[in-house]
Amino acid sequence: MAPPAKKQDTTSRARLSAVIKSARDIMRKDAGLNGDLDRLPLLSWLLFLRSFDALEAEREVFGEDPIIKPEYQWRAWADDETFTGAELLAFVNGKLLPELASMRSDVPGDPRNVLGQVFAGVQNRMLSGYLFRDLVNQIRSIDFNSSDDIHTMAFLYEDLLKQMRDAAGDSGEFYTPRPVIRFMVEQTFLKLGESIMDPACGTGGFLVEAYTELFPQATSKVLQQQLFNNIRGIEKKPLPFLLCMMNLTLHGIPSPKVLHANSLRVMIDEKGPGSQVDVILTNPPFGGEEEDSIAKSFPSGYQTRETAWLFLHAVIKKLKQGGRCAIVLPNGALFGEGIGAKIRKQLLEDCDLHTVVRLPQGVFAPYTQIPANLLFFDKTVPTKETWFYEITPPEGSRGYAKTRPMRYEEFESCAAWWGGPDRADRIENDRAWRVPIADLLASGFNLDLTNPNTTDDLSHRSPTDLLAELIETEQEVLSLLTSLQKDVEDR
Known part of the structure; x- marks a missing residue:
């Protein structure tokens, strides 16, 4: 049975790839769209409405009331091929999008709140109603009631997100290479039933990987709904928020639990054990400055505008006692005096910083050449010792670039060394070394430590x-x- 399934997947992928290509070709003809940074959001919210209409059809089968008013449902306007030109644009811009953006509900988990969040900042930039009709007709050919189409569309959508990252330039701060995401998720050893959060979720890479990791264990509707509720995110910027919601929807989460908000404000304002989570997986923005009102909302002594330090402090507070975190931080957050040293001291005293994985320069190229690190810690006991592991480029390679990205296989030796959830039987080698807490305290909480076993410098x-x-x-x-x-x- 396996060969026919593979052939079917290949056919579905080829067909949907052709649909997406045709859709992008149509959008290129419209004078109102300027590059993929305009095209992909438009494609995303149209795909969102098409997929949501499939959910609405499923609700009808079970006798449930529709979420979207009948006259605004996808099938009511998108399936009418005579509805085109200026009349179609006037409806979409003047009625449909304002209606969707205004949707609200006081009931937790109500899809109306999801729709309201997604469409709050959405605009249609296409100028030709006839090209818009051609685009809609392409998307109509995708069958969101077909598991093959949904699975394949999710795969293709991730490829589109990668292409957008390549077009984003300075906006690429919210993307993390897939091999890094996969490694961080795997070495956090997620368990079904745990609340999992990314407070800077961008387009949802960590959340999708965590969901994909755990979904095979959700063997009942009850467990699946629990998993849906436990995958949570916060994203400040409207564009990645929209893309994240579409990404999670395509991967099978019907009502993603993602907030469109400043996560630092949310994490500081939310207090009490009920607001804490079991696991945090994140690559927060770094190298930027937060607004004064956010910085001043932090406790005295921890007020800074450096986003990396603010996120680290907030993440520690957001974790439940016994919780776990994997976070990407730049080298600059690992050393220095002042507030940065104070936050690192807090990390070592409140948590067990058991592992720091040092990444080579260029992993995030071409968006930044700043070297980054993966910090893994548990909010259990104070740190007694920290293991450092240095990832090096493949033999014969001097680094990474857009045309030569990091591969997941380059993490295999570190994963084999890790020692499972208990980190048992770790040994020092040419890439791994152990630093006792006394040495970290003596260095002023400096975590920017070079491999003592290497002499490879200029x-x-x-x-x-x-x-x-x-x-x-x-x-x-x-x-x-x-x-x-x-x-x-x-x-």
Whole structure:
């Protein structure tokens, strides 16, 4: 039976890839859309409405009332092929989108609140009602009642998100490479029934990976609903929030528990054990400055505008006693004096910082060359010792770039060394070393520690190697500029 299923998946993927390509070709013709940063949000909310209409049809089968008023449901206007041109645009811009954005409910979990959040900042930038009709007709061909179409569409949508990340430039701060996400989720050893949160969820990479990891264990409707409720996120920016909601919906979560809000404000304002979670997986924004009102809402002595430090402090408070966290932090958050040192001290005293994985430079290229680290800690007992593990580029490679990204296989040696949920039988080697808490305290809580087993620095490298690396870097820059030029010409 396996070969026919594989053939069916291949056919479905090829068909849906053609649909998406046609949709993007249509959008390229419209003067109101300027690149993928305009096209993908439009495609996302149309896909959202198409998939939501499938849920509405399912509700009708069970005799439940519709969420969206009949005249605004997808089938009422999208399936009427004579409804086009200026009349269609006037309806979408003047009636449909305002109606969806105004939806609210006082009932927790009501899909109206999801719709209201998703469409609060949505605008239709297409200028041609005839091209808009052509686009809608393409999306109508996707069958959201078919599990094959839903599964394949989710896969293709992730590919679209990656392409958007490549087009986002400076906006790429909310994307994390898939291998990094997968490794962090796997080494957190998630359990069904735990509340899992990403307070800077971007397009939902961590949440989708966590959901995918746990869904096979949810063997009943009750367990599935529990899992839906336990996957939670917060996202400040409207564009990634919209993409996240679509991403989670396509992966099977009918009413994603994602807030469109400033997560630092939410985490500081929410108090008490009921607001805490079991697991946090996140890559918070770093290198930026938070607004004064947010910084001043933090306790005295912890008030700073550096987002990485604010997030670390808030995450510690957000975890339940016994909870776990995996977080991406830049090198700059691991050393220095002042408030940063105070927050690191809090981390070591309130939590067991058991592992720091040091990533090589370029993992987040081309969006930033700032080296990053993965911190894993449990909110259980104070830290007694911290293990450091250095990930190095593959042999023969000097780093990473857009055309040469990090692969999941490069985490395999670290995963094998990890020692399972209990981190048993860890040993020091050329990549792993252990630092007792006394040494960390003596260093002023400095976590920016280099591998004591390596001597690979510039002084040990030949001029030939250094020149070759410089030439390679310049070639990568030229390649990126050429790609950018092509994107501009294609618009």
